Amino acid sequence: xxxxxxxxxxxxxxxxxxxxxxxxxxxxxxxxxxxxxxxxxxxxxxxxxxxxxxxxxxxxxxxxxxxxxxxxxxxxxxxxxxxxxxxxxxxxxxxxxxxxxxxxxx
Amino acid sequence: xxxxxxxxxxxxxxxxxxxxxxxxxxxxxxxxxxxxxxxxxxxxxxxxxxxxxxxxxxxxxxxxxxxxxxxxxxxxxxxxxxxxxxxxxxxxxxxxxxxxxxxxxxxxxxxxxxxxxxxxxxxxxxxxxxxxxxxxxxxxxxxxxxxxxxxxxxxxxx
Numbered sequence: 152x153x154x155x156x157x158x159x160x161x162x163x164x165x166x167x168x169x170x171x172x173x174x175x176x177x178x179x180x181x182x183x184x185x186x187x188x189x190x191x192x193x194x195x196x197x198x199x200x201x202x203x204x205x206x207x208x209x210x211x212x213x214x215x216x217x218x219x220x221x222x223x224x225x226x227x228x229x230x231x232x233x234x235x236x237x238x239x240x241x242x243x244x245x246x247x248x249x250x251x252x253x254x255x256x257x
Numbered sequence: 258x259x260x261x262x263x264x265x266x267x268x269x270x271x272x273x274x275x276x277x278x279x280x281x282x283x284x285x286x287x288x289x290x291x292x293x294x295x296x297x298x299x300x301x302x303x304x305x306x307x308x309x310x311x312x313x314x315x316x317x318x319x320x321x322x323x324x325x326x327x328x329x330x331x332x333x334x335x336x337x338x339x340x341x342x343x344x345x346x347x348x349x350x351x352x353x354x355x356x357x358x359x360x361x362x363x364x365x366x367x368x369x370x371x372x373x374x375x376x377x378x379x380x381x382x383x384x385x386x387x388x389x390x391x392x393x394x395x396x397x398x399x400x401x402x403x404x405x406x407x408x409x410x411x412x413x414x415x
Binding site: 179181183188190219225228 | 273274276324327328334335339347349350367368369372373374375376377378379389391
């Protein structure tokens, strides 16, 4: 019962983080800053949802598999993000600079 | 030595993932693990980078540290997404020196930077990393903060 509540709190919180991350993709100004918004869905959202699923599974092989998914996600997602950012820079996409160092231009 | 350890880990993984414990399937599992280890051995891909056993003892402390950083920076980025203040987001590219001496240490550091939202490592050179940060204080944090201090000790110079 306590586990059920805890797991649902994790699942719902994870879902909320995912939604806010999606809002961020629309609100942020350019490709590079959008990557930070997707970063939240990559990490905290996935973490909370997998934690919630793991609590549902209890101590079993399924929970172990969920932990493995988590581990692989944490190794592969920064590699993919880095590859995207690096490819964008190399193909000449210039990141938008912040207000403090480019006042008035856009 | 490393080869047999690799085989043992692979077989343990096979057992936990399959959940089959009858002789026929376990035999097939052992055969496939044996084939994988043989191929990996022939290709000579075992070294301290592809199979970093020397890091195992430091892994738990690193995981706790990186999870705390991830949760902290996630909350920060989520606040910036929802904030109405136009200055909450002012992205920039900055170059940071890399204190690590080995390639593996550098890659782990760059990956840790990417894994915490708000900073993405864009390019990795021999002694520095170019980071895209979501705002000035996030970038400054990387210079002075926990990440800069803790990662060189926690991660791991083989």
